[in-house]
Amino acid sequence: xxxxxxxxxxxxxxxxxxLLVSSDRKKIRIRYVIQLLVIEVLLAWFFLNSDVGLGxxxxxxxxxxxxxxxxxxxxxxxxxxxxxxxxxxxxxKVLCPIxxxxxxxxxxxxxxxxxxxxxxxxxxxxxx
Numbered sequence: 380x381x382x383x384x385x386x387x388x389x390x391x392x393x394x395x396x397x398l399l400v401s402s403d404r405k406k407i408r409i410r411y412v413i414q415l416l417v418i419e420v421l422l423a424w425f426f427l428n429s430d431v432g433l434g435x436x437x438x439x440x441x442x443x444x445x446x447x448x449x450x451x452x453x454x455x456x457x458x459x460x461x462x463x464x465x466x467x468x469x470x471x472k473v474l475c476p477i478x479x480x481x482x483x484x485x486x487x488x489x490x491x492x493x494x495x496x497x498x499x500x501x502x503x504x505x506x507x
Contacts, residue, residue: 390416450479 398404426432454475461467 446480446483447476450476453479 398407401407426436451472454471458467458471458475461471
């Protein structure tokens with residue numbers, strides 16, 4: 380019960396903050412907001428409480444661990460001596476993998492494999 384109360388309180392705080400910064404409150408469509416919240420709750424339940432959902436989460440986790448391993452190997456190849464001496468830890472262990480993943484996402488968007496950010500895939504929340 381405590382989790383449900385915390386969830387509802389968090390939703391209320393986010394809603395109030397969104398209303399405060401909204402430039403045109405009359406254009407907010409409550410129906411779409413509720414639809415997306417229902418979809419979010421259903422997906423959260425699916426990914427966290429079902430075996431199939433946990434399998435998806437574990438699969439994505441393993442995929443990103445492998446990608447970060449590739450980024451680490453590339454960093455070691457390019458900046459090997461700096462990495463061995465412990466110099467520039469933040470740059471080598473944090474920024475290089477971020478650049479690698481960002482470049483990978485950019486390539487996937489360029490060849491149209493990744494549809495993130497494309498308006499035609501937002502039909503479920505913002506129909507014309």
